[in-house]
Amino acid sequence: xxxxxxxxxxxxxLGVTEAFQADSNPYKVNLGVGVYTDEQGKLPLLRSVALAxxxxxxxxxxxxxxxxxxxxxxxxxxxxxVFGENSPVLQEGRLVTVQSLGGTxxxxxxxxxxxWFHPAAxxxxxxxxxxxxxxxxEAAGFVVKxxxxxxxxxxxxxxxxxxxxxxxxxxxxIVVLHACCHNPSGVDLNEAQWQxxxxxxxxxxxxxxxxxxxxxxxxxxxxxxxxxxxxxxLPIPVLVANSFSKSFSLYGExxxxxxxxxxxxxxxxxVQSQLKRVIRTNYSNPPTHGASIVATVLEDSNLHQLWxxxxxxxxxxxxxxxxxxxxxxxxxxxxxxxxxxxxxxGMFSFSGLNLAQVRRLRQDFxxxxxxxxxxxxxxxxxxxxxxxxxxLTQVIRE
Ligand code: PMP
Numbered sequence: 001x002x003x004x005x006x007x008x009x010x011x012x013x014l015g016v017t018e019a020f021q022a023d024s025n026p027y028k029v030n031l032g033v034g035v036y037t038d039e040q041g042k043l044p045l046l047r048s049v050a051l052a053x054x055x056x057x058x059x060x061x062x063x064x065x066x067x068x069x070x071x072x073x074x075x076x077x078x079x080x081x082v083f084g085e086n087s088p089v090l091q092e093g094r095l096v097t098v099q100s101l102g103g104t105x106x107x108x109x110x111x112x113x114x115x116w117f118h119p120a121a122x123x124x125x126x127x128x129x130x131x132x133x134x135x136x137x138e139a140a141g142f143v144v145k146x147x148x149x150x151x152x153x154x155x156x157x158x159x160x161x162x163x164x165x166x167x168x169x170x171x172x173x174i175v176v177l178h179a180c181c182h183n184p185s186g187v188d189l190n191e192a193q194w195q196x197x198x199x200x201x202x203x204x205x206x207x208x209x210x211x212x213x214x215x216x217x218x219x220x221x222x223x224x225x226x227x228x229x230x231x232x233x234l235p236i237p238v239l240v241a242n243s244f245s246k247s248f249s250l251y252g253e254x255x256x257x258x259x260x261x262x263x264x265x266x267x268x269x270x271v272q273s274q275l276k277r278v279i280r281t282n283y284s285n286p287p288t289h290g291a292s293i294v295a296t297v298l299e300d301s302n303l304h305q306l307w308x309x310x311x312x313x314x315x316x317x318x319x320x321x322x323x324x325x326x327x328x329x330x331x332x333x334x335x336x337x338x339x340x341x342x343x344x345x346g347m348f349s350f351s352g353l354n355l356a357q358v359r360r361l362r363q364d365f366x367x368x369x370x371x372x373x374x375x376x377x378x379x380x381x382x383x384x385x386x387x388x389x390x391x392l393t394q395v396i397r398e
Pocket of ligand 1: 034101102103104105130178183211213243244245246251255256
């Protein structure tokens, strides 16, 4: 049956990294993948993480199976960080949180759960969205459609269109929302816009599925969870997938979670029992190490503060590189305004480059961006900035 198996297309983002790795140019730059690198261009090992690992290592614990839903200490910390210490839904026992294999794993558990128990719904994602959203929900068996989001003319959100489209969504539609640091555009919703979406969600009986992959990369861990907290006030089911890949620089450990907000403690118990079935039939139970690092850091007030500081330094460095990029481009191409890049949030920028320009960057300059024109600002540093600006200037000018 494999004789005529077609070759699958390369992943749009990880495919860029494969091409980057095969490039022998010593001055190559990977602006494709969504990974934070420091001012030396290196993937950081956070000090808070290293200290937590030291603690874990001295304990020399054996590695038994975790419960299906994951490490209890970790689950509690996720709930506090995402929903807030004084969260009513937390205190009322209405949250069901399960450890997942990164944010992707949280989305997939949510998708499978919804497909089992809400199979006729459509899934609506933003246009554009993280490339894997469509593929992941389609793979779970859903029809995936998109709602308008980014407006290339204004470099902002086309909010009127967005709201009008959501108002026309069939009841029960699952709406995937980027909680902060929209990927790929870097353009976020403001408070009034979140409130308006919330009102439509209630009125139309939609099911919000919030994707919180970048908590702490916009304004800080508390402020970046505001959208999640708005939705947690509603008497409707809400799903939240969160990730520590970026905020702890723990990409390879696959640490994330899925939380469902339920109407009551009793409903939460039923939901948890079914979610455990989804997990059991997929991978049985999650791995120990990443979750114990995150739990150890978040439980200890000193390590927690150190982590917040390290996360703040990552956030500030990205903001600094945005400003540096804008001012260099202003000098190089004075007749064009790139000020919007400094306004965007999180790791990414929708640069406005078209496909031909992205290809030219790759072929002539060994600078790798995603075909959509998305560039990762967190991959810029003072050593590669000049090269990137020179190359951008050439491809934009022609
Ligand atoms: N959602 C969005 C919007 C993302 O950008 C990412 C990471 N690129 C994820 C989810 C998945 O994160 P993880 O690596 O933790 O699976």
